Every structure is written in C-alpha cells, then in structure tokens.
Amino acid sequence: MLIFILLIVSYLLGAIPAGLWVGKIFFKKNLHDYGSGNTGTTNTFRILGIKAGIAVFMFDLLKGTLATLLPLFFHVHGISPLIFGLIAVLGHTFSIFDHFKGGKAVATSGGVVLGFSPLFLLYLLLVFLIVLFLFSMISLSSIAAAIAAIIGILIFPSINFILPNYDLLFSIIIFVLAIIIIVRHKSNIKRIKNHTESLVPFGFNLSKQIKK
Known part of the structure; x- marks a missing residue:
C-alpha cells in the first residue's frame, strides 16, 4: 500500500506545472499562448524572463530528484527508486x-x-553545454544529451567509467527517458532542419539557423 501511495505522490509531484502556474499567478500569462506554447523551462525563460526561468528549472529538476528519493526517505524496499523518478x-x-x-x-x-547517479548527470550536462555553445540551441542540446545518455549506458560500464557495471533497470529507464525527450522535441527537429529554430543569444550557431 505504501508503495502505491508513493507512486501516486511521485506522479502528482511530477505533474505540478510550475511554468504554467508561475506564469498565471505572477505574470498573468498563460504559457500555452506564447512562444512554443510549452510550459517547460525553455519557454519560461523566453516568455517570463531569467528569474522565472531559473525558478521553474530548479523546481522541475528537484521534483524529479525528490520523487527518486521518496522510497529512500520512507525506507521502501523491493522497488527501484528509478521507477518513482520515471513516474514523476x-x-x-x-x-x-x-x-x-x-x-x-x-x-x-x-x-x-541527479537522485540516482550525479556523476552521470555531470557528463550529460557537459555534453549539453558543449552543444549549446557550438549550436546556440537548447533543443538540440537537449536531444544531444539524450543521445549521449544512451551511448553512456552502453559504453561506460565496459570501460569502468562513471558507471562501474551494467545495471539493466538503470539502462532501461535512461533509454525510456531519452526517447521521451527526443520524441517531445519532434517539432524542434523539424525547425532545426528548416533552419528556423529559436536560438540563445550566444554561441557559434554552427548550423546557421535564421536569427529572429
């Protein structure tokens, strides 16, 4: 029963639409009506500004971490913390x-x-930042990090780098998360191909997207 309750809590925690609520409460704006229409971190930065973007990013990040740590806080055994994170x-x-x-x-x-393997997250963050600096696109950086995650779970255990051994469940969860991220960026991929994707105001823009 406790596991079931914590799974529900994980879903509800993950479901809190921080960007949407921050926009409505503090800026009287519905993010669905602006920019990409997305309620995540990138559109929050673009529409509501840096402070709101940072706040939403931190909340969205930490709700994933908190959900992953819930079974540890409540001494739940027999189910991986990663399941709770995936539900979030x-x-x-x-x-x-x-x-x-x-x-x-x-x-x-x-x-x-972050809640399960901070060093693996550091590797993904490095990939994200390098791609962002070279191509000036948060979307492409996110996709690159997702692909890097799949490569990491396949290669790192064999060379004993960051991941000391193959963890089947960790590999499956990372693969699922990466696929979710890539699929959710379908519209961004189309814009990247058409050279019309939104850019951050720094970096080399190596793919020559048209600046708006």
Whole structure:
C-alpha cells in the first residue's frame, strides 16, 4: 500500500506545472499562448524572463530528484527508486493539472539522474553545454544529451567509467527517458532542419539557423 501511495505522490509531484502556474499567478500569462506554447523551462525563460526561468528549472529538476528519493526517505524496499523518478517524468509530461499536457521532460529527467547517479548527470550536462555553445540551441542540446545518455549506458560500464557495471533497470529507464525527450522535441527537429529554430543569444550557431 505504501508503495502505491508513493507512486501516486511521485506522479502528482511530477505533474505540478510550475511554468504554467508561475506564469498565471505572477505574470498573468498563460504559457500555452506564447512562444512554443510549452510550459517547460525553455519557454519560461523566453516568455517570463531569467528569474522565472531559473525558478521553474530548479523546481522541475528537484521534483524529479525528490520523487527518486521518496522510497529512500520512507525506507521502501523491493522497488527501484528509478521507477518513482520515471513516474514523476510521466507526470511532468502528461500533467493531470494541465489537461494531460506538459513539458519536454529534460529538467525533470535530469533530476531523476541527479537522485540516482550525479556523476552521470555531470557528463550529460557537459555534453549539453558543449552543444549549446557550438549550436546556440537548447533543443538540440537537449536531444544531444539524450543521445549521449544512451551511448553512456552502453559504453561506460565496459570501460569502468562513471558507471562501474551494467545495471539493466538503470539502462532501461535512461533509454525510456531519452526517447521521451527526443520524441517531445519532434517539432524542434523539424525547425532545426528548416533552419528556423529559436536560438540563445550566444554561441557559434554552427548550423546557421535564421536569427529572429
């Protein structure tokens, strides 16, 4: 019964649409009506500004971490903490508080990894920042980090780097999270191909997206 309750809590925690609520409460703006229409970190930064973006990013990140740590806090055994983290990501992506809409799962997935393997998250963050600096696109950086995660779970255990051994469940969860992130960026991928994707105001823009 406790496991079931904590799974529900994980979903509800992940489902909290921080960007949507911050926009409505403090800025009188519905993020669905602006920019990409997404309620995640990137659109929050773009529409509501740096302070709101940082606040939403931290909340979305830490709700993934908190969900992953819930079974440890309540001394629950017999089920991996990663399951709770995955449920939180699904809550974030399909939020009951937002007509089952949601963000693109990047920050919350990062929070799950932070709660289970901080060094692996550091590797993904490094990939994210390098791609961001070279191509000036948060979307492409997120996709690259997702792909890097899949590569990491396949290669790192064999060379005893960051991941000391193959963990089947960790590998499956990381693969699922990566696929969710990539699929949720379908529209971004189309814009990248058309050279019309939104850019951050720094970096080399190596793919030559058209600046707006």
